[in-house]
Amino acid sequence: MTVRNLDHLFKPTSIALIGASRKANPVGAVVARNLFNAGFDGPIMPVNPTERAVEGVLAYKTVDDLPVTPDLAVICTPPDTVAATIDALGKRGTKAAIVIPGGFSKEQTQKLLDTAKPHLMRVIGPNSLGIMVPGRGLNASFGHVTPKKGDVALVAQSSMVVTSIADWATARGIGFSHLISMGDKSDVDFGDLLDYLAGDGSVRAILLYIESISNARKFMSAARSAARQKPVIVIKAGRTDEALEASTSHTGSLAVSDAVYDAAFRRAGILRVNGLDELFDAVGTLATGVPITGDRLAILTNGGGMGVMATDALILAGGKLAQFAPETQEALEKALGGIAGNGRNPLRIGADASPKRYADALNALMQDPNNDAVLVLNCPSAVTDSLAAAKAVVDTMVANKTRKHPVLTSWLGDGSASEARKLFAANRVPTYDTPSHAVRAFLHLVEYRRNQELLMETPASVPEDFQPDGIAVRKIIARAIAEKREWLTEYEAKRVLAAYGIPVVDTRCADTPEEAARCAAMIGGPLALKILSPDITHKSDVGGVALHLTEPEEVQAEAEAMLARVREAVPGARIEGFTVQEMAVRPDAYELIVGMTENELFGPVLLFGEGGIGVEVVEDYALALPPLNMKLATELMGRTRIWKQLQGYRSRAAVDLEAVSMALNRVSQLVVDFPEIAELDINPLLADAEGVMALDARIKVGVPALPGAKRLAIRPYPKALEDRLSIKDGRQFLVRPILPEDEPLVHHMVANQTPEDLRLRFFAPLKRLSHQAAARLTQIDYDREMGLVAVGPDPETGETIMYGVVRITADPDNLRAEYAVMVRSDMKGQGLGYQLMNRILDYARSRGIKEVYGEVLRENTNMLGMCRALGFIRKENLDEPGVVEVRIELGGGIGAAAQ
Numbered sequence: 001m002t003v004r005n006l007d008h009l010f011k012p013t014s015i016a017l018i019g020a021s022r023k024a025n026p027v028g029a030v031v032a033r034n035l036f037n038a039g040f041d042g043p044i045m046p047v048n049p050t051e052r053a054v055e056g057v058l059a060y061k062t063v064d065d066l067p068v069t070p071d072l073a074v075i076c077t078p079p080d081t082v083a084a085t086i087d088a089l090g091k092r093g094t095k096a097a098i099v100i101p102g103g104f105s106k107e108q109t110q111k112l113l114d115t116a117k118p119h120l121m122r123v124i125g126p127n128s129l130g131i132m133v134p135g136r137g138l139n140a141s142f143g144h145v146t147p148k149k150g151d152v153a154l155v156a157q158s159s160m161v162v163t164s165i166a167d168w169a170t171a172r173g174i175g176f177s178h179l180i181s182m183g184d185k186s187d188v189d190f191g192d193l194l195d196y197l198a199g200d201g202s203v204r205a206i207l208l209y210i211e212s213i214s215n216a217r218k219f220m221s222a223a224r225s226a227a228r229q230k231p232v233i234v235i236k237a238g239r240t241d242e243a244l245e246a247s248t249s250h251t252g253s254l255a256v257s258d259a260v261y262d263a264a265f266r267r268a269g270i271l272r273v274n275g276l277d278e279l280f281d282a283v284g285t286l287a288t289g290v291p292i293t294g295d296r297l298a299i300l301t302n303g304g305g306m307g308v309m310a311t312d313a314l315i316l317a318g319g320k321l322a323q324f325a326p327e328t329q330e331a332l333e334k335a336l337g338g339i340a341g342n343g344r345n346p347l348r349i350g351a352d353a354s355p356k357r358y359a360d361a362l363n364a365l366m367q368d369p370n371n372d373a374v375l376v377l378n379c380p381s382a383v384t385d386s387l388a389a390a391k392a393v394v395d396t397m398v399a400n401k402t403r404k405h406p407v408l409t410s411w412l413g414d415g416s417a418s419e420a421r422k423l424f425a426a427n428r429v430p431t432y433d434t435p436s437h438a439v440r441a442f443l444h445l446v447e448y449r450r451n452q453e454l455l456m457e458t459p460a461s462v463p464e465d466f467q468p469d470g471i472a473v474r475k476i477i478a479r480a481i482a483e484k485r486e487w488l489t490e491y492e493a494k495r496v497l498a499a500y501g502i503p504v505v506d507t508r509c510a511d512t513p514e515e516a517a518r519c520a521a522m523i524g525g526p527l528a529l530k531i532l533s534p535d536i537t538h539k540s541d542v543g544g545v546a547l548h549l550t551e552p553e554e555v556q557a558e559a560e561a562m563l564a565r566v567r568e569a570v571p572g573a574r575i576e577g578f579t580v581q582e583m584a585v586r587p588d589a590y591e592l593i594v595g596m597t598e599n600e601l602f603g604p605v606l607l608f609g610e611g612g613i614g615v616e617v618v619e620d621y622a623l624a625l626p627p628l629n630m631k632l633a634t635e636l637m638g639r640t641r642i643w644k645q646l647q648g649y650r651s652r653a654a655v656d657l658e659a660v661s662m663a664l665n666r667v668s669q670l671v672v673d674f675p676e677i678a679e680l681d682i683n684p685l686l687a688d689a690e691g692v693m694a695l696d697a698r699i700k701v702g703v704p705a706l707p708g709a710k711r712l713a714i715r716p717y718p719k720a721l722e723d724r725l726s727i728k729d730g731r732q733f734l735v736r737p738i739l740p741e742d743e744p745l746v747h748h749m750v751a752n753q754t755p756e757d758l759r760l761r762f763f764a765p766l767k768r769l770s771h772q773a774a775a776r777l778t779q780i781d782y783d784r785e786m787g788l789v790a791v792g793p794d795p796e797t798g799e800t801i802m803y804g805v806v807r808i809t810a811d812p813d814n815l816r817a818e819y820a821v822m823v824r825s826d827m828k829g830q831g832l833g834y835q836l837m838n839r840i841l842d843y844a845r846s847r848g849i850k851e852v853y854g855e856v857l858r859e860n861t862n863m864l865g866m867c868r869a870l871g872f873i874r875k876e877n878l879d880e881p882g883v884v885e886v887r888i889e890l891g892g893g894i895g896a897a898a899q
Contacts, residue, residue: 002813003196005122006188008096010133010178010196012071013042015140016063016094018085019076020046020054027100028076029054030142031130035074038146039137045070063088073097074130074140079104082126083111090119098140102127102183109186116187128183129159132166134176135202141181150175153197155190156209157182158237161276168280173425177203191218195812198226207282208234208270216602216713220268220625221783222812224714227269227455228776231448234272235279236261260599263623264713267632269455271448281441285430290406292445294372296322298365299346302353302389303379306412307346310375310435317443321345322371328364335360345371352383355392362393362407366400373406375438378420380413390420394427406430410438454635455779466666469499470673477676477701485534486700491579493697497682500666504694507581513559517552519580526550526583528695529558531566535573537698540613542569547583555580584695588652589688590642593621594664595681596671603711604671608664610642611684627716628668629740633661646687659691672716675704715783721843725790727830733803735839738787740779745791745802747774754825760860761822763883777807785809786843788836790823803827806836808844808852817844819854821863834866841870845890853887855880 017035021028028048035044036055045068046054049061060066063073063085069092075082082099089097099112104126116123124131130141134149147166154176156162162181169176177200180193190213197203206226213219226232238258265272273282297314299321301307311321322345324332329343336357339350347365349357358376365374378389390411397407409424409431411417424431432438476492488496494504506523509532510516520527531544539545543565546558559578566575593611596604602625609621622639624632637643637660648654663685671677679700686693709716722736750758750769758766769777780787787807794801804823810816819840823833844852856863864874864884872886 002192003199003811004813005095005120006192006196008071008094009098009122009124009131009188010138010200011136012096012138014045014068014070014072015040015042016045016047016066016070016073016089017054017076018047018063018073020048020051020059021076022051022054026076027142031074031076031100031140034130034139034141034143034146038132038134038139040139041137043068063092066092069093071096072140074100076100079108079126083108083115086112086115086119086121086123090116090121093119094121095119096122097124098128098130099123099125099183100128100130100142104184109184113186123187124180125183126186127159129162129181131181132176132179141179143179145170147179148173148175149177151177151202151204152207153178153180153200153203153205154207154209155180155182155193155197157185157211158209159183161209161279164276165280173422185214189214189218191215191222192812194219194222194226194232198222198229203230205231205233207279208232209237209279210234211237213601216264217710217715217783220264220713221715221781223265223268223270224455224781225784227452232268232270233282233444233448234265234270235274235276235282236265236272257599257601259623260602260605263605263625264602266451266454267625267714269451271444271451273444277437278440278444281432281437282444285441285445290373290408290430290445292373292406292442292449294449295446296320296370296372297439297442298322298324298368298371298374299377300349300358300361300365300374301346301377301379302349302351302358302381302384303377303412304348306377306379306410306435307348310377310410310439311346313436313439314443317439319439319443319446322368324365325368325370328368328370331364331367332361335364351379351381353389354384355388358389359392359396362396363400366396366405366407368405371405373408373442375435375442376407376409377435377438378409378411378417380416386411386413386416387419387423390423394423394429397427397429408432408438408442410435454631466501468501468666468669468673472496472499473670473674477674480701481676481703486702487534487537488699488701489532489534489576489579490530490539490697491532493680493699494694496670496699497694497697500670502663502666502682502694503692504697505581505584507579509577510559510580511577513556513563513578516559516578516580517556520549520552520555523580523582526585527555528581528583529555529562530579530581531562532576532579533566533570533573534576536566536570542566581695584686584693586686586688586690586693589686589693590646590655591684592642592660592687592692593681593683594667594685595679595683596626596667596677597679598711602713603706604677606636606664606668606671607681608636609640611682615683625713626668627672627712627714628665630658630661630665631740633664633668636664637661653689655687656689656691660685660687663692663694672709672712675706675708675711676701678702678704715781718782718786721786721788723839725832725835725839727827727832727835729830731792731830733790733792733832735788735790735836737782738778738780738789738805738807740775742778742789742802743771743774745789745800746777746805749802749805749822749824752824752826753822757822757825760857760863761820763855763857777805780807784812784814786840788840788843790832790836804832804836806833806840808840808849810844810847810849814847814849816851816853817849819852828862834869837866837870841888841890849890851887851889853885856884856886858882858884 019028020032023029032054046059048059051059073089073094132139139146143163145166147170159181197206299310332343349361411420421431473496491509494507498504508519510519527549529546530539549555591612593609595607599605606624610618620641624636646655682694682697684695718737726732790804791802806821808817808819867886872888875885
């Protein structure tokens with residue numbers, strides 16, 4: 001990821017237009033017209049060997065003839081000329097280019113990139129519409145309109161999507177901070193632009209139109225970072241893409257690519273919408289800045305039928321209808337009399353509703369603590385004025401501007417509603433053509449809020465620590481790969497699960513029917529007999545499973561019959577014997593499935609849902625990206641239909657949901673630890689009030705395409721950084737990367753700081769950290785940030801507490817990183833801060849970071865002394881007289897920590 005030189009793209013001081021033209025239709029003429037007429041206040045220099053002037057401005061024959069070096073070059077010439085042009089511009093010092101034409105071959109695109117790279121030149125395109133930055137008077141595109149200035153950025157691969165949205169938004173008075181057509185995204189991609197736009201103060205929200213992502217790790221890292229700072233909404237084209245190549249596993253056949261994109265967007269904290277109509281609604285909603293804080297909707301309407309339709313749309317989509325508070329019902333009765341009816345939602349105020357009636361009703365609903373948003377509907381009527389009603393709504397909102405309840409509107413009709421819609425747009429009130437569109441927009445924002453909460457919510461602590469037996473798993477997988485087997489046997493698969501603390505039934509292997517009988521005698525009770533073959537994964541399909549066997553003699557007889565059935569059904573299959581296992585007698589248990597499959601783009605994807613032999617028919621499952629924690633595991637379960645059943649109903653007890661979450665977490669850890677695992681499913685995983693039990697398991701192994709954690713879209717917890725340190729008084733602490741679950745430890749540490757130490761650390765008086773601030777400190781992306789904490793037992797209680805923390809946050813180019821460090825006030829003088837700083841600097845070197853810097857209050861002499869001892873250089877901050885900037889240059893290459 002890098003934002004290097006992107007300022008030259010979006011904030012140029014001079015522009016060269018290569019291939020500028022005066023002809024009526026060619027792209028060079030359209031781009032020239034847009035550039036010269038958008039209000040750009042710097043020099044625009046046309047380059048064309050056959051034109052004397054373009055748009056009344058003198059043209060230059062070649063790049064070498066330009067009087068000044070352009071920050072940005074817009075190239076409109078054929079593909080075979082572009083590389084040479086890029087080279088000429090690079091030699092002049094140009095740092096950014098937009099390549100408009102398409103039709104590039106792979107060789108031509110690669111030559112373009114190879115030419116640009118030595119000059120550190122950033123390239124948008126090829127096959128790009130161009131870019132627009134209305135606030136800077138920049139329209140470097142061949143679009144047909146220049147939108148007004150706004151604070152929503154649009155990034156799209158499709159040129160026509162950009163032109164369509166620009167046209168739609170202009171007609172509605174909606175503005176943009178940026179419109180960016182990426183084209184083939186050969187250089188600048190979604191990750192780069194998310195990083196850049198997230199850091200741009202003129203951008204309030206980011207809208208993405210995605211056809212494909214080329215680097216999942218980069219995209220996820222940038223998207224998670226951007227979504228913590230401002231709203232990000234995405235439309236992903238291609239929902240009906242073919243499913244991933246089906247494998248013999250249930251999990252593999254269920255994990256379709258579009259569902260994986262859904263899981264990725266949810267994990268990144270961004271909202272996905274579907275279709276251009278929803279995209280337009282999302283643009284309009286974002287442009288109005290509507291804050292949604294809950295999921296209860298109040299509906300106010302002058303037409304009963306429209307209120308019913310809106311209610312249906314809300315309930316069928318999973319929304320909630322607000323129940324008015326008693327004080328709201330009283331206020332409605334007082335203001336509206338009998339028109340308010342019984343004060344039920346939706347609130348119908350009559351076909352003859354006057355502007356005052358709208359205002360009185362809306363005022364009461366905006367005061368109601370039992371709803372989170374109000375949808376106001378208006379149907380045209382000969383006895384009322386729709387525009388006057390709209391003005392009443394706007395005036396009421398202004399009068400109640402301190403209230404947090406957002407208001408959405410839908411004025412139905414065409415001619416009679418058009419002026420009202422313009423009024424709403426001018427006052428940043430979300431408005432929609434139909435009630436169903438308004439409800440959909442509300443639910444989009446509800447879903448976005450949920451994703452944001454998930455992104456920022458502190459997960460529960462893992463109920464128990466466990467140490468997996470990685471050595472045992474390594475031996476099992478290595479043996480299978482050495483024997484060139486893709487699938488572990490069921491017996492091996494269960495041993496792998498058991499090594500990671502997942503309960504499995506007592507399972508034993510037998511080479512012959514006679515040995516199977518002896519195993520049955522040792523286990524006792526009801527038994528299951530299964531064929532053992534590396535060539536058969538779905539044993540029940542070929543008669544390779546027998547259940548409810550009780551006696552050894554019965555097991556032996558069934559084993560002999562099973563051999564005959566399987567050999568007839570699969571003549572070429574290798575038969576290695578049988579597995580004999582106890583049958584778990586758990587009549588109230590649910591059959592679940594937990595699985596994992598590899599996605600070509602996002603790597604391992606986890607699956608949870610309703611299991612059993614009908615898993616493909618039921619299709620009740622949800623997907624998530626590893627690594628998981630307890631909160632993420634619970635959220636994954638909550639997206640399935642079976643979730644409500646698992647919580648218990650009537651006489652059926654609730655399932656031990658904590659045990660299910662733990663099983664998901666342990667499967668996640670297994671997948672993270674062993675890249676050789678290409679596919680896994682546990683089906684069924686029995687779950688009841690007593691816990692979980694894996695009855696059957698399949699694991700596919702192989703040599704991974706990417707080593708270690710590099711195949712994961714989200715970098716996992718870097719366990720390799722765990723270590724121990726000793727301080728001067730002899731006490732030892734565990735030093736490890738910070739975890740989201742550490743938020744309570746951070747609050748405890750802050751609570752044990754002196755007010756003066758907190759002021760020196762945070763540059764202002766501080767009593768406690770907010771949840772948002774603490775979550776931001778603990779929920780980090782290990783790919784771009786690192787925090788190390790020193791933890792140990794509390795001398796009085798024995799509970800684990802945090803004694804010190806140090807962190808660095810790198811820029812997207814991974815060149816510079818800002819540090820912060822804090823130790824408990826009662827730990828001063830023990831050398832803890834110094835040791836933590838040394839370790840984070842070593843980590844920064846291993847990541848290839850060139851410089852670490854920080855800001856320190858001049859009066860913080862202890863920190864300045866430590867920085868001096870570590871080799872930092874001190875520099876006075878002229879903008880803030882009381883602040884000193886310290887920095888240290890680092891050497892070294894990229895080490896193992898870079899994974």
